[in-house]
Amino acid sequence: MGATAEQYLQQLDAGRRPDLPESTAGTLRLDVRDEGSTDHWYLTISDQQVRVARSTEDADLVVGADRWVFDRMVNGELHPGAAMLRNELTVQGNMRLLMLLRRVFAGPSDARHPRELGQSAMDARASGRTGTDPREELS
Known part of the structure; x- marks a missing residue:
């Protein structure tokens, strides 16, 4: 807790x-x-x-x-x-x-701002990643 x-x-x-x-x-x-x-x-x-x-x-x-x-x-x-x-x-x-x-x-403690999650999803799409979880760390 x-x-x-x-x-x-x-x-x-x-x-x-x-x-x-x-x-x-x-x-x-x-x-x-x-x-x-x-x-x-x-x-x-x-x-x-x-x-x-x-x-x-x-x-x-x-x-x-x-x-x-x-x-x-x-x-x-x-x-x-x-x-x-x-x-x-x-x-x-x-x-x-x-x-x-x-x-x-x-x-x-593990919360992330919605804009950060959205940006991660956009970055993943732009790099051609196939993962659907926008919280995945980008390499």
Whole structure:
């Protein structure tokens, strides 16, 4: 298993995140429930940066779920939208910020950007390779 949500949030770098839209700004509070207690994580997103604090302050979006749900989202095993539709998490506030969690969390360690996969497929066709798997390494 990969990192837990707590481990990931504790080490989340406050540097620039080019994968976040430049024009997006807002605050998210993650209410992580575990065995009768709740941990609160407060994320401030602006200028393609994410700052993390521990706070119960009001936020533009409040997301609540059991610890295992956040752990799976951090590791790219669960999409926030799918979790919401299955009632595995609750949301209150600005819903457009919910999709930012997918970009804030790291995702699977072996994930590749769709453009990279597409480029690999195009390169394979151009070189006359017959393999159908665009993830194959090019020689």
